[in-house]
Amino acid sequence: MMQNATLFDYFNLFWFAILPYIALFTFFLITIQRYTRTGYSYSSLSSQFLENKIHFWGLVPFHYGIILILIGHFIGFLIPKQVLIWNSNPLRLYVIEVTAFIGGLFTLIGLVNIFIRRLTDARAKVVTSNIDWIVLSILLFQIVTGLLVAVFNSWGTQWFAASVAPYLWSVLKFNPNIAFVTPLPLTAKLHIIGAYTIILLFPFTRLVHLLVIPNPYLWRKPQLVRWYWNRKKIRTQRSI
């Protein structure tokens, strides 16, 4: 491919074979560093306290939508073969496509409300930083391209499993095979590039709240007590 490479090929090479590594490297380096050095900065940065009405219509559909979609992407990535088998029945293919699309719409509606809220509410504006706008914009870009792909290049669950999943695996195995993705339509390519950008920006933004989603909570006892001394040890001088 490199013999008579066009500018276009170099573009592809950068976006699909180099950017992923920049993104992943930055992601791991910075999130770990941020967690260990400035763990205090990990927070949901909730603003429900300041504005409590539009909040519901933004945050709830957005999160339920995006979590559903993300899980979908992960399934397609982890078990592409099983997805293809599932899809062999047209009805099941329909169900999964429609569910994904509705999830996408939820995300979009939620995100639009988040935009409206942060643009119109004076208190919410106070806790909206530039980096918040960057995050929200790139997420909007991602959802719009995702929905466009779903509309104009339907049966995405099918070709995702067939071409994107193997490509992603090739990236993870440090042997990127961009031949899988170069034939994809522009919107799909933009969607992939958007994903890498999100991963790249992730550690610098509020998105890190994803990494501290609560789970010990599900297993622990309700009450927590911390002792500042070693109870048994400290009184041994008295030997009681």
Added chain:
Amino acid sequence: MDVRSQISMVFHLDKCIGCHTCSIACKNIWTDRKGTEYMWWNNVETKPGTGYPTKWEDQEKYKGGWENVKGKLKLRSTGKAKIIFNIFHNPHMPSMNDYYEPWTYKYETLFNAPEGTDQPTALPISMVTGKYMDIEAGPNWDDDLSGSPIYAENDPNLSALTPEQKSQLFAIQRLVFFYFPRICNHCLNPACVASCPSGALYKRGEDGIVLIDQERCRGWRSCVAACPYKKSYYNWSTGKSEKCILCFPRIESGQAPACFHSCVGRIRYLGVLLYDADKIEEVAKKSDTELVEAQRSMILDPFDPEVIQAALENGIHEQVITAAQNSPVYKFVKIWKIALPPHIEFRTLPMLFYVPPLLPVMSSFNGETIKNMGEDFFPDFDKARAPIEFFGKLFAAGNNSKIRYVLKKQMAVRTYRRAVTVGDIEMDLAKKMLLEADCSVEEAEAIYKLTSLCTFNDRFVIPPAHREEAIEMLRDPLEYKQSVGFGFKEEPKRGS
């Protein structure tokens, strides 16, 4: 028996003059930072009144605290499943409008205003947005407004009253109110701790102070929704929740918390209670009417050799046990039984106790005149100006006999002391009243002394924290010589 020690508190409501000094002391030390302007870890409410945040006692609205659901203790709205599904938007979380929007004044305009025929004014500006604003509420907005149809009439505790009692309560000639200062109760079964998805809240083993680990808090805000007293607050700027820390740095160095120290009415007492931690769950499940007594029963006698032995085995220092023996709180709560927990039906087992005020109750209403004493020398508590049901709802989970006991005893002590000092009441009669009120002469003297003549050291019996020993067990202090050993490792500023 798992003996633990708890720094506990008593507020004597008859002595509170509603000056808000306590609130200011606290604010100046802890909550004058950005994002905390609206927080009052200590606040003083007028009762009847709606309080801060508005109607916090109404758990139909805020769904805080615990419920006993068929023998199982459950968080009303902040149990695991509900928190997970509501984590993106908690429907029961109070918002700034339930508290108030903090403001300051644009004082420059007093100096800069162009010359004119009118007086220059300093306009209010929001401490959140920095814009001009109309002030609609404040942290003590209903101060002294008993009888007000907007505030006092919406007091959730009035649900215990008959419509007749209610209308009488607010009749202008017999209007009553009292002050109700509040801080975090440092509960034994804290809903805030139980609800935190990140496990950031904890109770300190040594003294029972409930704290939020700022490094581990992720801003899920479930503690705010879970605390039925609304004493955990969300800092909208840092994205972390904060609450009363009972001035632990002061307590550890033997000083009383700032609100206690500054209290003008000297209404506040602080001391150690030893309790049996094995009983927490069992007690929290008791029926409403049993709760007060059940909580009292888990407080242990610090003079009992068995208790002392078990305490020592649990690593409780001798000096802490001595402090428990001298604790003013132990006397008020356990020996004299005249201090009661606020809203114990929320089942967090609060460790701040209140001596219900005698003053507004004492005089009964007889036709057009207000009488101070009934036929049997005790005022007729059931015809009192402030209905006993109101106090029952507030301090005894509806068990009015507990209130009657407290008021009777206080009344008897007062009559007895009047017989001693003024002498216009016969001593025989005063003693009869004491007998009736389950109170010996010695006890009456002790109550009188600790109520009226109490010095600083009587009111605050703070055990040495022995942090120096504690810290030596965990790390070598010499290693930290010449370095900063206290405070944040990083600047507590808002993340991105």
